[in-house]
Amino acid sequence: MVVALVSPGQGAQKPGFLTPWLELPGVREKLSWWSQLAQVDLVELGSKADADAIRRTDATQPLLAAAALIAAAELPLGDVTITAGHSIGELPAAAIAGALSADTAIALAGARGREMAKACELAETSMIAVVGGQADEVLTAIQAAGATAANRNSPGQVVAAGPIAALEKLKANPPAKARLIPLQVAGAFHTDAMITAQTALSEFASALEVSTPQKILLSNADGAAVTSGKDTINRLIAQVTSSVRWDLCQETMKDLGVTALIELPPAGTLVGLAKRTMPGVEVLSINTPDDLILARDLIARHGVHPTGEPSVQFSVATASVKGHFAPLAELNEGDAVAAGDTIGHIDTRQGPVPVTAPTKGVLVEWVAHPRDPVAPGHTLARLTPGGAA
CATH class of the missing domain: 3.30.70.250 (Malonyl-CoA ACP transacylase, ACP-binding)
Structure with a gap:
């Protein structure tokens, strides 16, 4: 029994599709923070913007990534074996697999959308x-x-x-x-027409922190499982100019014995493909919080149950702006911090921007060091939540 959790690509969005999710505790606040990382207003785009506004490449891509991650956070992911995403959906899939932090995935999705939008303007x-x-x-x-x-x-x-x-x-x-x-799209995505976007994203991603996936993460390039953090980021960048082979992703899922497939919001496209090409697999679309009960039940029936062995979970503090990082001089690795405590700042041309602890916990590691150049989404520090390492 194997569960695959999949994220859709551009074109799946509909006006107002995030509205019901804003009722969940903390979602509006999380989207407001991610809006800074993505450099677009995700709350406005997901609840009030019209079809033309959310069709814009720079808006759609971080919006879809955010929607998938909001829903995934409400699921028992420990019982999910496989993650995959179509095009931009591969970024939240990488975060669900543990290869990227959610903040990093949103920042990268924002940069991807902006750079691909620019590339679309270079030719018809x-x-x-x-x-x-x-x-x-x-x-x-x-x-x-x-x-x-x-x-x-x-x-x-x-x-x-x-x-x-x-x-x-x-x-x-x-x-x-x-x-x-x-198709009503701005340009020829996943072709050489996006080469300028690929170059810009390669530079943007050079300072991002990535990890080895903790779940089976399937690549759009060939349907193969990604083997390392470096492989993850390289494939995410190369994907901008290479074909999406969702057909091969589905073949791999069948080979791995997937028995249930859940599509994150805005869902329907990938479930529709699975119904035609993966007979016998139980499928489910998540579009509103009301669908979460069915999704949890499906995971409970098909999922891999946790072993009960303890594991250390980390939270990360990330940059919200471009500049140079300055950690708080008196704060050392091993020190306890409270949620919202200032742990440093980023020097920008407009002045210093505070960096705060996302949760109560212990500062385990400074990832960025004094005067390091940083950009939105770059990891600055790791913390163990709860006040103890």
């Missing part, structure tokens, strides 16, 4: 869904038109991307028995 590109047809004939037609198979979601669903002229050529010479559906 777009994407078209190709539904049906023979798989080899579809791929041949896409290549002949000068486009790229950017998403291979299942044998009968491929997304072509590239210059407008190439997509027009594909429409003029479609593969047999296939339907072409133009």
